[in-house]
Structure formats: C-alpha cells, structure tokens
Amino acid sequence: MNYKNLLKIAVRALVRNKLRAILTMLGIIIGVASVIAMLAIGEGSKRSITDQVSSMGTNMIMIMPNMQRRGGVSLGASSSMALRYSDVVTLRNESAYLAGISPEVRASGQVIYGNENTQTTIYGVSDEYLEIRKLKVGSGRLFNDSEMRSMAKVCLLGQTVVENLFGENSDPVGLTIRIKNLPFLIIGTLEDKGESGMGQDQDDLILAPWTTVQRRLAAIDYINGIYASAVSEDKSSLATEEITEILRRTHKLKESEEDDFRIMSQSELIETMSNITDIMKYLLGAIAGISLLVGGIGIMNIMFVSVTERTREIGLRMSIGGRGQDILRQFLVESIILSILGGALGVIFGYLIAKGAGGLMNLTTFVSTQSVVLAFAVCFIIGVFFGWYPARKAANLNPIDALRYE
Amino acid sequence: MSNTIIEIKNLRKDYHIGEVTVHALRGVDLQIKENEFVAIMGVSGSGKSTMLNILGCLDKPSNGDYLLDGVDVKTMNRDELARLRNRKLGFVFQAYNLLPRTTALENVELPLFYNSKIKSKERYDRAVNALEAVGLKERMHHMPNQLSGGQQQRVAIARSLVNDPVLILADEPTGNLDTRTSFEIMELFQDLNEKGRTIVYVTHEPDIAKFATRNVVFRDGRIQRELVVSERSYAREILKTLPVENIEEFDA
Numbered sequence: 001m002n003y004k005n006l007l008k009i010a011v012r013a014l015v016r017n018k019l020r021a022i023l024t025m026l027g028i029i030i031g032v033a034s035v036i037a038m039l040a041i042g043e044g045s046k047r048s049i050t051d052q053v054s055s056m057g058t059n060m061i062m063i064m065p066n067m068q069r070r071g072g073v074s075l076g077a078s079s080s081m082a083l084r085y086s087d088v089v090t091l092r093n094e095s096a097y098l099a100g101i102s103p104e105v106r107a108s109g110q111v112i113y114g115n116e117n118t119q120t121t122i123y124g125v126s127d128e129y130l131e132i133r134k135l136k137v138g139s140g141r142l143f144n145d146s147e148m149r150s151m152a153k154v155c156l157l158g159q160t161v162v163e164n165l166f167g168e169n170s171d172p173v174g175l176t177i178r179i180k181n182l183p184f185l186i187i188g189t190l191e192d193k194g195e196s197g198m199g200q201d202q203d204d205l206i207l208a209p210w211t212t213v214q215r216r217l218a219a220i221d222y223i224n225g226i227y228a229s230a231v232s233e234d235k236s237s238l239a240t241e242e243i244t245e246i247l248r249r250t251h252k253l254k255e256s257e258e259d260d261f262r263i264m265s266q267s268e269l270i271e272t273m274s275n276i277t278d279i280m281k282y283l284l285g286a287i288a289g290i291s292l293l294v295g296g297i298g299i300m301n302i303m304f305v306s307v308t309e310r311t312r313e314i315g316l317r318m319s320i321g322g323r324g325q326d327i328l329r330q331f332l333v334e335s336i337i338l339s340i341l342g343g344a345l346g347v348i349f350g351y352l353i354a355k356g357a358g359g360l361m362n363l364t365t366f367v368s369t370q371s372v373v374l375a376f377a378v379c380f381i382i383g384v385f386f387g388w389y390p391a392r393k394a395a396n397l398n399p400i401d402a403l404r405y406e
Numbered sequence: 407m408s409n410t411i412i413e414i415k416n417l418r419k420d421y422h423i424g425e426v427t428v429h430a431l432r433g434v435d436l437q438i439k440e441n442e443f444v445a446i447m448g449v450s451g452s453g454k455s456t457m458l459n460i461l462g463c464l465d466k467p468s469n470g471d472y473l474l475d476g477v478d479v480k481t482m483n484r485d486e487l488a489r490l491r492n493r494k495l496g497f498v499f500q501a502y503n504l505l506p507r508t509t510a511l512e513n514v515e516l517p518l519f520y521n522s523k524i525k526s527k528e529r530y531d532r533a534v535n536a537l538e539a540v541g542l543k544e545r546m547h548h549m550p551n552q553l554s555g556g557q558q559q560r561v562a563i564a565r566s567l568v569n570d571p572v573l574i575l576a577d578e579p580t581g582n583l584d585t586r587t588s589f590e591i592m593e594l595f596q597d598l599n600e601k602g603r604t605i606v607y608v609t610h611e612p613d614i615a616k617f618a619t620r621n622v623v624f625r626d627g628r629i630q631r632e633l634v635v636s637e638r639s640y641a642r643e644i645l646k647t648l649p650v651e652n653i654e655e656f657d658a
Binding site: 002004005008009012016017312313315316317318319320321322323324325326399400403 | 459462464465484485488489491492493497499501503505506507508512516517519520521522526565569
C-alpha cells in the first residue's frame with residue numbers, strides 16, 4: 001500500500017468518528033497549549049530581565065574585596081580592607097582593556113534639610129563613575145578634580161532623595177544639606193533611572209567625591225570597591241583576566257593563596273540571571289509537559305477502545321487483502337495525525353493564551369520557534385509511542401476471529 | 407474444457423484446543439471449475455465454515471493440497487495470503503460488513519486501496535462500474551444506514567467484484583434477509599454467474615441451495631455427498647410469481 005492510500009484510509013477513518021477524534025485531540029491540545037504558554041511566559045520574563053540588566057551597562061565590571069576568613073571564621077565581605085586607591089591607580093595605568101575606572105566608598109546615614117530628613121547611602125566616587133554606571137547629571141554639574149583633591153563637601157542627589165527632602169519637581173541646586181551633621185553643598189541632581197531588574201530603587205542615592213566620603217563620612221583608609229568599564233562588551237572577559245593578574249601581582253599573593261578580591265562583570269551577571277530564569281522556564285515547561293503526557297495516554301486509551309470497537313472492520317480489511325503491516329500503519333498514522341493535529345491546534349491556543357496572559361498580567365511573553373518545533377517533535381513521538389501498542393494489537397488479530405467478533 | 411479454479415486433495419484441518427485435538431476436516435477432495443456455481447451445505451459443526459475459511463485463504467490446511475487458480479496456498483505466509491485474497495478473491499458476508507458512516511462508493515473502493523498499482527482514477531471508475539453491475543449506481547453516495555438490507559448486501563457484492571476476482575465466496579449471503587430479498591440477491595448471483603463468475607456460497611437452506619449448479623454437502627468433516635442440481639431454480643422466474651410487497655426496494 002502506498003502512502004497516499006494509507007493517508008486517505010487513515011483520514012477517512014478519523015472523519016468517520018469526528019467527535020471522538022476531537023475529544024482525543026483535546027488532551028494533546030491542552031498539553032501543548034500549556035507547554036507553549038509556559039515557555040513563552042518564561043522566555044518573556046527572561047528577556048525583560050536581561051534587557052533591564054543590560055540597560056545598566058553591559059561593559060561594567062565590579063571589583064569587590066573577597067570575604068576574609070580568620071581561623072575559619074568569615075568576617076564578611078565589607079570588613080575587608082583589601083582594596084585601596086592605589087589599586088585604582090595601578091589598574092588605570094596598566095590595563096589595556098579598561099575604558100573608565102572609579103573607586104567606590106560607601107557610607108550610609110541620615111540626611112537633613114530643614115525639618116525634613118531621610119536615610120540613604122552616600123557613594124564616594126570619581127567623575128568617571130557616572131559614565132560607567134550609566135548615570136546622567138540632570139541639573140547642575142559634576143564635581144571637578146580640585147574638589148576631589150580637596151575633599152570638598154559637595155554632592156549630587158538622586159531623584160528619590162530630592163523628593164524626600166524637597167518635594168517633587170524641585171531644583172535644590174545651590175542649597176546646603178547636612179549629611180551625618182556635616183554641611184554639604186548640592187552642586188547637581190541625577191536623572192531619574194527607575195527601578196532595577198531586581199526591584200531596587202536606583203534613585204535613592206547621593207554622590208560625593210570619594211575622598212570626601214572616605215575621610216569625612218566613613219573615616220577609613222581603604223575603599224569598598226572599584227567600578228570599571230571594559231572598552232567593549234566582548235572584551236569584558238579579557239579585562240577580567242587582566243585585572244585578576246594585575247591585582248594578584250600588586251597584592252603580592254602567592255600561588256597557593258586565594259584572591260583577596262572578587263570580580264563580577266555585568267555580562268556574567270546577565271548570564272547568572274538568565275540561568276535562573278531558564279530554570280524557572282524549564283520548571284514551568286516540565287509541569288506543562290506532564291499534562292502533555294496525560295494527553296498521550298489519552299490517545300493510547302482511545303486507540304485501544306477503537307481497536308476493540310473496530311475489530312470487525314479490521315477483519316474485513318484483512319479479508320479483502322490488508323496485510324498485518326497495512327493495519328499497523330493505518331492505526332499508527334491515525335494516532336500520529338491525531339497528535340500532530342492536536343499539536344498544531346495546541347500551538348495556536350498556546351500562543352493566544354500567552355498573549356492573553358501577557359496582556360492581563362502585564363508580562364512580556366515570547367513564543368520561540370524552538371518551543372514550537374519541540375512541541376511538534378514531542379507530539380510526533382507521542383503519536384508513534386502511544387499508537388504503537390494498540391496498532392500492533394490490531395495487526396496481530398486473526399482475520400477469522402475478527403470477522404466473527406460481536 | 408474449462409479451467410480448474412480450485413483443486414483440493416485429501417485436505418485435513420485440525421484445531422488444538424488445550425490438549426484436545428479437534429478434526430474439523432478429515433480428508434476432503436474437491437474440484438471447482440471456472441464458471442461453476444456451487445452451494446456448500448451442512449449442519450453446524452460439519453466443517454463447512456472451516457472449508458470456507460480455507461477456500462478464502464483466511465486459514466491454512468494442516469495437511470493435504472490446495473491449489474487456487476494454479477497457486478499452491480500451503481507454502482504461503484500471512485502477507486502472501488493477504489495479497490492472494492486481494493487479487494484473486496471476493497468475499498460476501500452474512501452481516502454485509504460494510505464500514506459504517508462511509509458511502510457505498512468508498513466501501514466498494516476499499517479492496518483497491520490495498521493494491522498500490524491502482525491509481526485513484528481507475529479505483530473510482532472500477533467502483534462505479536461494480537455498483538452499476540449490482541444496480542446501485544444511483545445510490546453510490548448513500549451511507550449504509552440509508553440503504554435497506556438487500557441494498558447493503560448488493561454493495562457488499564459490488565465490493566467483492568471490484569477487484570475482478572477468479573472466485574467469489576459468500577458466507578450465508580441471504581442469512582439476514584427476508585425471502586423476497588433473498589431471491590433478489592440470488593438473482594443477482596445467477597446473473598453474475600451467467601456472465602462468467604465462479605461463485606461458491608455456504609447456506610443451510612435447501613431452497614437457496616437449489617439456485618446453484620452443484621451442491622456439496624458436508625458432514626463430520628467429510629463430503630457426505632456431491633450432486634449436480636437437477637431441477638435448478640431460477641430466481642427471476644420465482645420472483646415473477648411472488649406478490650410485489652417491497653416496492654420501495656426498487657425505487658431508484
């Protein structure tokens with residue numbers, strides 16, 4: 001029997017029982033639709049998170065002091081004094097892959113203007129910091145070299161701080177606030193940046209010269225971290241290696257000693273984030289996959305019922321010349337058609353569900369070609385796998401018994 | 407001198423049910439020539455059904471020889487037998503065995519689907535011709551449940567004709583039909599026989615057996631007697647004497 005005849009026979013057999021065929025497909029439709037929708041939601045949230053992280057600058061490299069251990073007791077990362085301003089100078093002079101570099105010294109404390117006050121973090125940085133972290137001066141100006149050298153008490157405010165102290169849409173440039181009881185002149189404000197991918201307010205900060213924060217507010221002689229940017233995104237792993245090499249050398253670390261610093265690049269961070277969302281995506285997909293499996297078992301169930309119900313038909317087909325393999329193929333093709341057709345409808349419904357849910361819950365969704373191809377492949381396998389056993393049962397019937405079956 | 411279609415020598419068939427062996431056929435010799443019209447008779451358990459299954463290549467003999475149209479059936483495997491049935495035999499069953507929710511035309515086309523040499527155009531033409539031969543061309547798009555019992559059996563006969571077989575085998579073809587319709591079906595068989603078809607049918611009604619040219623009576627797995635029908639009935643003649651009851655049967 002050729003394939004055209006085979007297909008025609010199988011399609012006619014399915015059309016004879018439209019309702020049953022549709023009900024059988026329903027299991028597959030629901031299974032595939034949920035797989036597609038879940039993967040679309042997972043993929044969508046992965047993309048929106050990566051987009052947000054990228055907006056913070058994909059070239060960014062952070063150098064933090066590594067956790068110190070004394071006799072097995074961790075002293076916590078911020079307790080480390082491993083990084084000094086001299087490291088910033090060395091890196092700036094020796095590195096070939098860095099476009100900008102800035103120290104970061106953090107202090108947190110109460111900020112007062114008049115009878116308003118707020119609690120925030122004051123970042124002591126150099127002028128290159130804004131470029132690295134994709135921050136922009138809104139009004140006023142940035143501090144200059146002489147202000148950095150002289151530990152001038154000047155600062156720039158993030159929008160959240162401005163709102164908390166002065167109310168919305170006010171321009172506080174030229175006014176003086178008190179940070180930890182020291183008067184600071186506001187020389188500028190920062191542009192609104194919004195929330196980060198992690199839901200963190202990126203406008204709740206004050207920038208000041210790093211020398212001022214180090215000596216006057218934190219009263220320390222080391223720095224909390226170094227922010228740098230690679231010349232381009234694809235050079236960021238080279239830059240990371242280079243920084244490791246330079247810092248290990250200048251920190252005089254022996255072969256056997258661990259790094260006393262930790263480097264995180266933004267591209268690594270993106271990778272970590274997408275790994276996390278991938279796990280979420282596959283978890284959702286796996287749950288949906290179970291319903292697909294149930295759909296497949298439904299197909300097997302119906303095919304078994306169908307073989308029993310159509311025993312006489314099978315006997316007749318055999319008596320007029322159908323070979324065992326013809327019968328086998330007919331039932332197999334029927335089950336494959338059911339699952340593939342169910343898969344196609346499932347993809348369509350899954351797409352609609354993803355769009356609908358996306359609109360309703362304000363989520364980004366993305367139906368990838370990969371997931372559609374996967375769904376079809378799985379459907380085909382389900383059709384063959386769950387159709388095989390009933391089809392074999394049909395093919396092995398004895399024509400005489402099958403013809404007499406009541 | 408006409409060709410021999412069926413040549414059976416000392417044929418035996420044993421069934422093993424658990425440890426018991428049942429001898430269904432205990433040595434049968436039978437010859438059927440081209441254009442014969444043979445009725446096989448016998449009480450139940452006489453071996454006539456087993457004989458029909460073997461004649462129809464649905465079952466293989468345990469012993470003895472069976473040549474169908476010069477082909478030795480004994481050496482063939484399952485698939486070869488299926489092919490043989492497809493090319494050389496036509497089956498008519500007591501219960502018609504039409505596919506439900508499938509038009510008369512598609513039912514008749516069915517055997518040709520299992521012959522990949524036949525293209526769809528030829529398949530259609532041959533099915534229409536077969537339906538015309540049984541007088542149901544106008545009803546070819548009807549479903550079985552829109553046809554009377556007699557019409558359904560005609561569709562089944564058309565299906566048995568469509569592959570141009572050397573032999574038509576009918577298993578109690580009138581068993582589910584009333585007297586008048588039974589005669590109509592026998593009339594159709596007699597017509598086909600006159601046009602050169604070789605037909606073998608099983609029946610247990612002596613009235614129906616009289617339409618054949620030869621009767622073969624089975625008893626206890628052997629042929630009890632074989633006789634040429636001397637006073638043959640002709641269905642067309644008998645139908646004329648019957649009062650017309652089922653007029654709607656003839657509506658086109």
